[in-house]
Amino acid sequence: MGFAELLERTGGMGRFQITQVFLLCFPILLMASHNLLQNFSAAIPDHWCKINDTGILNSTSEGWVGSFSPLDEKGMPDSCREFVEIQWTPTGSNMTSHNGTDVETRSCTMGYEYDREEFTSTIITEWDLVCGNKNRRQLAQSLYMAGVLVGAIILGGLSDKYGRRALLIWSYLQMSVSGICTAFSPNYLSYCVFRFLGGMALSGIGLNTTALIVEWVPTKVRTITGTLAGYSYTVGQLVLAGLAYGIRDWRWLQLTVSVPFFIFFLYSWWFPESARWLVLSGNPSKAVTEMKRVAKYNGKQEEAEKITLESLKSDMMKEMACGNSSYTVLDLVRTSNVRRISFAVSFVWFSTSFAYYGLAMDLQKFGVSIYLIQVIFGAVDFPAKLVSTTGMIYIGRRVTQFFSLILGGLAIMANIFVPNDLQVLRTSLAVFGKGCLAASFSCVFLYTTELYPTVIRQSGLGLGSTMARLGGIVAPLVKLLGEFYPFLPLLIYGGSPILSGLIVYFLPETVNKPLPDTIEEVETGRKKTPEKEEKKEIIPLETVTTNPVRVTL
Numbered sequence: 001m002g003f004a005e006l007l008e009r010t011g012g013m014g015r016f017q018i019t020q021v022f023l024l025c026f027p028i029l030l031m032a033s034h035n036l037l038q039n040f041s042a043a044i045p046d047h048w049c050k051i052n053d054t055g056i057l058n059s060t061s062e063g064w065v066g067s068f069s070p071l072d073e074k075g076m077p078d079s080c081r082e083f084v085e086i087q088w089t090p091t092g093s094n095m096t097s098h099n100g101t102d103v104e105t106r107s108c109t110m111g112y113e114y115d116r117e118e119f120t121s122t123i124i125t126e127w128d129l130v131c132g133n134k135n136r137r138q139l140a141q142s143l144y145m146a147g148v149l150v151g152a153i154i155l156g157g158l159s160d161k162y163g164r165r166a167l168l169i170w171s172y173l174q175m176s177v178s179g180i181c182t183a184f185s186p187n188y189l190s191y192c193v194f195r196f197l198g199g200m201a202l203s204g205i206g207l208n209t210t211a212l213i214v215e216w217v218p219t220k221v222r223t224i225t226g227t228l229a230g231y232s233y234t235v236g237q238l239v240l241a242g243l244a245y246g247i248r249d250w251r252w253l254q255l256t257v258s259v260p261f262f263i264f265f266l267y268s269w270w271f272p273e274s275a276r277w278l279v280l281s282g283n284p285s286k287a288v289t290e291m292k293r294v295a296k297y298n299g300k301q302e303e304a305e306k307i308t309l310e311s312l313k314s315d316m317m318k319e320m321a322c323g324n325s326s327y328t329v330l331d332l333v334r335t336s337n338v339r340r341i342s343f344a345v346s347f348v349w350f351s352t353s354f355a356y357y358g359l360a361m362d363l364q365k366f367g368v369s370i371y372l373i374q375v376i377f378g379a380v381d382f383p384a385k386l387v388s389t390t391g392m393i394y395i396g397r398r399v400t401q402f403f404s405l406i407l408g409g410l411a412i413m414a415n416i417f418v419p420n421d422l423q424v425l426r427t428s429l430a431v432f433g434k435g436c437l438a439a440s441f442s443c444v445f446l447y448t449t450e451l452y453p454t455v456i457r458q459s460g461l462g463l464g465s466t467m468a469r470l471g472g473i474v475a476p477l478v479k480l481l482g483e484f485y486p487f488l489p490l491l492i493y494g495g496s497p498i499l500s501g502l503i504v505y506f507l508p509e510t511v512n513k514p515l516p517d518t519i520e521e522v523e524t525g526r527k528k529t530p531e532k533e534e535k536k537e538i539i540p541l542e543t544v545t546t547n548p549v550r551v552t553l
Contacts, residue, residue, distance in 0.1 A: 017218075
C-alpha cells in the first residue's frame, strides 16, 4: 500500500482537505495583486515642468500670454523640456507657439507638476520617475521579478530541508512585513529593496502552497483542486482592478494588499506538515502524529487508531525507497533526448513568461481606462484556460502548446501594423495574445511533467520555473528599446513565442502515454515494463518549484 491508499483510508477528500485547500487558495487572490501592482502604484500621469512663479501661468497683463514649454510631435506642450526664457505671444494673435527648434530649451529645473485627477499618488509622482529617470520604473519591476527568482531558489531549497509548513509560515510573515515596509518607503532605493523581499516571499508562498495541496489531497481530485488554485490567481487579477479603482494612493493600495498576509500568517500555524515530506526526510514518527490528526479531523477515529509507526513504514516502503535517489541537476543535460527536452522546455517557459509580462505590465499604452483593461486582461484567462484544457485532452499537448504560442506571438506582432488611433483593435489583439499566453502557461506545466522521467521531474520543473522568472526580469527592460524604435519591443515580444512554438514540434507527444520513470525510458522512447501505471494528476499553477532533485510521488 502506498501513501495514496493510506490517504484514502483517513478520509480522502474529507473535511480537513476541503478546509486546507480553501485556506491555501485565499492568499493566492492577493498574489496576483503583488505581481501586477506596479500597473497602478507606478502609473505615469500627465506631467509638465513646474514653474517657479505659478501665478504667471495665467498672466495676460498688457495683452500678452506666456509660453513656457516647446511643443512635442503631437502638438502638445513637452512634458520634459522648458524654455530658458518665457516666450510671450500677443493675446488673440494667430501666431503658433514656439516648437523649440529655434529657441533655447532645457530640462525641467524646478521639478514637475502632475495631473492627479486619476491617480492621487504613485511612486512616479512622489519621486519624479519621469523624463531622465523614467527607466527606474522598469528597473523596479525587474528587481521585484529578480526577488521572485531568488526566492524560488532559496526558499524552494529550504522547504526540502525544513519542511513546507515552516517555510510557508515564514513566507506569509515576510510578505506582510516587506509589503508594509514598502508602503512606508521613504525613498526609491528602499522601495526597491522591500519589493525585492516581497518577490522572494511570493515564491515561497507559491511553491509551498502547491506542495501542501498536492501532498495532502487524493490523486483523483488533484485536477479539481489545482484548477481551483489556478482560477484563484485569475480572480485575483479582477480583485486588483477593484482595489486600485477604489484606492488611488499607492501607499494605501500597497498597504491594503499586504496587511491580510499577517492574517494568513496567523492561521497558517493550523496547517499540518506534509506527511510525505516527513517520511522522506527521516521523521516518520511525526508523520504518524500528523496522519492521526488528519484522520480525526475527517471523522475517521478508528482509522486514526490503526496508524502506527510500523504500519506507516510498511505502507510507504515504495516512497521511502524513492527518497534515496541520487540524481542531480546535471542529468537534465547528460543524455541527448533529455538535453533536447531541457532546451525546448527552457525556451518555452522563458518566452511565455517574457511575452506575458511584457503585455500585462504596461496597461497604460492601450489608451483606455487602466482599470477596465485590467479587468479584461484578468477575465480572458477563464476561457483561455478552459480552451487549453480541452485542447490538451482532445488534440494533444504538443499541438495545443504550438498553437497557443504561435497565435499569441502573431497577435502581439500584428499591433506593429495597427495605427495608434485604432485603440479598440490594438486592445483586442493584445487581449487575445494575453489569453493565448495564459493558455500556454497552463499547457507547459503539464507538458513539462510528462516529458521528464520521475527521477528528475522536479528538477525539470525547477529549470522551467527559473527560465520563466528570467523572462519576467527581462520583459520590463525590453520596453526601453522603444525609445529608439517604437516597433522593436512588440517585435521581440511577439517573435519570442513564435520561435519557441516552432521548437515545440521537436518534442514528442505525451497525451495518453504512460509517464516515464527513468532516463533510459526517455532515451529509448518506451517503458521497460508493461505494468499498469498509477494515474497521475498535475496541478496547472503558474508558480512551480525550483527545489533540488526529488521524485514526484
